[in-house]
Amino acid sequence: MDNSTLIKTQGLVKRYPVGGGHFTALKGIDLNVNSGEFVGLVGPSGSGKTTLLNIIGALDAPSEGTVEVLGKDLETLSGAQAAKHRSAFMGFIFQTYNLLPVYTAFENVEFPLLLLGKSAEERKQLVMRALEWVGIADKADSRPKMLSGGESQRVAIARAMVKEPKLVLADEPTANLDAKNSHHILETMVRLNKELGTTFVFATHDEKVISYLHRKVTLVDGSIQSDETS
Amino acid sequence: MILFKLAWRNLVGAGLRTWLNVLVLAMAFILMIWGKGVVDGMAYQLNDAMTNIEFGKGGQIWHSEYDAMDPLTIEDSHAAYPEEVNTLIAAHTAAPILIRQGTIYPDGRMQTIKVKGIHPEQEVMDLPTDQIVKGATGLTPALIGQKMADKSGLEVGDLLTVRWRDAKGTFDAREVEIVHIMNTVVQTVDRNQIWIPLDELQEMSNLQGEATVIALDDPFEGVPASAAWVYRDLDFLMKDMNDMIKSKNFGGNVMYGILFAIALLAIFDTQVLAIFRRKKEMGTLMALGFTRAKVIGLFTIEGSMHGLIAFAVGFILGSPLFYLMTTKGYAIPGGMDDYGMALGNVIYGRYGPDLLIGTTFILFLTVVLVSYLPTRKISKLTPTDALRGK
Numbered sequence: 353m354d355n356s357t358l359i360k361t362q363g364l365v366k367r368y369p370v371g372g373g374h375f376t377a378l379k380g381i382d383l384n385v386n387s388g389e390f391v392g393l394v395g396p397s398g399s400g401k402t403t404l405l406n407i408i409g410a411l412d413a414p415s416e417g418t419v420e421v422l423g424k425d426l427e428t429l430s431g432a433q434a435a436k437h438r439s440a441f442m443g444f445i446f447q448t449y450n451l452l453p454v455y456t457a458f459e460n461v462e463f464p465l466l467l468l469g470k471s472a473e474e475r476k477q478l479v480m481r482a483l484e485w486v487g488i489a490d491k492a493d494s495r496p497k498m499l500s501g502g503e504s505q506r507v508a509i510a511r512a513m514v515k516e517p518k519l520v521l522a523d524e525p526t527a528n529l530d531a532k533n534s535h536h537i538l539e540t541m542v543r544l545n546k547e548l549g550t551t552f553v554f555a556t557h558d559e560k561v562i563s564y565l566h567r568k569v570t571l572v573d574g575s576i577q578s579d580e581t582s
Numbered sequence: 583m584i585l586f587k588l589a590w591r592n593l594v595g596a597g598l599r600t601w602l603n604v605l606v607l608a609m610a611f612i613l614m615i616w617g618k619g620v621v622d623g624m625a626y627q628l629n630d631a632m633t634n635i636e637f638g639k640g641g642q643i644w645h646s647e648y649d650a651m652d653p654l655t656i657e658d659s660h661a662a663y664p665e666e667v668n669t670l671i672a673a674h675t676a677a678p679i680l681i682r683q684g685t686i687y688p689d690g691r692m693q694t695i696k697v698k699g700i701h702p703e704q705e706v707m708d709l710p711t712d713q714i715v716k717g718a719t720g721l722t723p724a725l726i727g728q729k730m731a732d733k734s735g736l737e738v739g740d741l742l743t744v745r746w747r748d749a750k751g752t753f754d755a756r757e758v759e760i761v762h763i764m765n766t767v768v769q770t771v772d773r774n775q776i777w778i779p780l781d782e783l784q785e786m787s788n789l790q791g792e793a794t795v796i797a798l799d800d801p802f803e804g805v806p807a808s809a810a811w812v813y814r815d816l817d818f819l820m821k822d823m824n825d826m827i828k829s830k831n832f833g834g835n836v837m838y839g840i841l842f843a844i845a846l847l848a849i850f851d852t853q854v855l856a857i858f859r860r861k862k863e864m865g866t867l868m869a870l871g872f873t874r875a876k877v878i879g880l881f882t883i884e885g886s887m888h889g890l891i892a893f894a895v896g897f898i899l900g901s902p903l904f905y906l907m908t909t910k911g912y913a914i915p916g917g918m919d920d921y922g923m924a925l926g927n928v929i930y931g932r933y934g935p936d937l938l939i940g941t942t943f944i945l946f947l948t949v950v951l952v953s954y955l956p957t958r959k960i961s962k963l964t965p966t967d968a969l970r971g972k
Binding site: 406409411412431432435436438439440444446448450452453454455459463464466467495511 | 584587588591592594595596862863865866867868869870871872873874875876964965966969
């Protein structure tokens with residue numbers, strides 16, 4: 353794998369058992385993503401975007417084929433090793449924000465740092481910096497139910513970015529947001545991509561997101577239909 | 583450590599739900615300790631009273647024919663003191679008691695009683711036998727208990743006709759004077775009996791130098807040489823009482839078990855509900871770097887912490903109650919006298935470290951188990967299913 357290649361999949365197939373047979377969600381995906389890219393997996397619902405994103409994030413395993421992320425063959429990792437890999441190198445952004453409901457915004461963003469064993473002082477400093485990146489430092493003490501959708505997603509971005517991971521995987525990050533908030537969120541992610549060199553991989557069918565992408569990989573029925581770089 | 587920190591945050595964040603569980607568990611905990619302490623206190627009081635007042639600390643030597651539960655055995659249950667106890671009697675560490683059946687006629691009504699002869703100077707049994715001294719009338723002095731006095735309408739100074747049969751079966755009668763009325767919690771030394779000097783009863787019954795039972799200060803080593811005597815240790819003498827305590831303990835435990843089961847059900851329910859409702863949260867935790875084992879650990883610790891907090895709350899709320907139970911006790915309703923237990927008017931609770939630590943430990947293990955069992959389902963959960971909330 354090239355030094356700049358962050359993600360490499362070869363012949364990736366994912367099948368799910370359905371009734372007596374099975375449904376093939378991914379049909380032999382070959383994909384390379386380089387470090388620092390701002391790339392989107394684009395396609396209609398059921399095209400396999402989220403499945404591919406989950407496999408790259410070591411949340412799911414392929415039925416066939418290989419996935420290398422940051423030089424690690426994910427198939428060789430145990431559950432604990434995969435969890436460690438996610439904790440150390442990856443950030444996740446979800447469509448429904450997935451903030452931990454009983455934690456404040458500060459505590460939500462602090463969570464990945466707790467897993468990395470950072471000191472309290474370091475955690476405080478990094479969390480406030482991440483909240484400032486997304487322009488929500490004044491909501492540090494608010495709980496998720498007190499935040500709007502846009503604010504919640506910004507907290508989720510801060511949580512994904514706080515440890516400055518090499519890779520951020522975002523699954524439909526703007527699907528629940530209005531246009532204004534969507535653009536704000538996307539501009540933030542573009543800025544972080546440029547400033548920190550973080551690689552972003554989106555799964556989306558939102559035109560607003562697509563307009564920000566540097567590279568668009570279109571999936572249809574589990575296969576790559578096109579791979580365009582702007 | 584991080585799991586404890588996160589579990590604590592989750593509990594604090596859950597607010598009212600946490601405190602309701604904690605309160606139910608704490609109340610169950612307090613009631614269990616309280617109830618067990620009362621039963622322990624009752625057992626201690628019964629044991630103490632019966633050992634000191636009724637039996638003697640070392641048990642008793644009985645005439646081989648004697649059966650305390652069968653009045654028909656009294657007539658033939660007498661023999662000369664076993665040789666081994668003569669020195670003990672002289673040293674006041676053994677007290678021979680002769681028991682005979684008799685009849686009294688308070689207010690002209692016939693009443694069957696036991697006439698018990700005991701040395702007034704004995705020190706083995708905690709009875710006011712030193713009060714059995716002849717008064718101005720020169721009649722045989724008699725000691726009776728308060729309940730006997732109440733039932734028969736007797737007072738100090740009253741004269742009472744006692745009729746008995748001597749060793750040859752001949753009826754005889756004598757006037758005795760009530761010289762003292764004792765207040766005792768042990769009804770088996772009170773109801774339907776009078777205590778008179780041993781020498782006089784032996785003389786009245788023509789059974790000089792004989793006794794029915796011999797109360798001991800120290801346990802008797804070995805077996806009495808004479809086949810006419812049998813040593814009865816405290817285990818034998820207290821068997822009925824111990825059985826009763828066991829049955830009370832069992833009954834109490836069933837009640838507290840039900841109460842605690844309700845509290846555990848609240849935790850179990852919270853855990854099951856959490857696993858059903860917080861699947862997405864679990865998926866998020868896994869995506870952020872938690873392993874399944876850590877998620878299971880987190881939820882188990884969360885459930886167990888209910889127990890820890892409940893124990894802390896229980897100790898804070900229960901301590902004044904336990905203190906009052908230990909110092910002021912629990913007044914028994916008057917009707918309890920009729921139960922025939924040597925309890926007195928007040929039961930004092932006993933809340934020793936054994937009870938507190940033991941109960942806490944057992945309950946905590948149960949809480950951990952109840953917290954853990956539902957979380958095993960998490961081990962079957964894939965991160966992607968969890969994230970979808972399925």
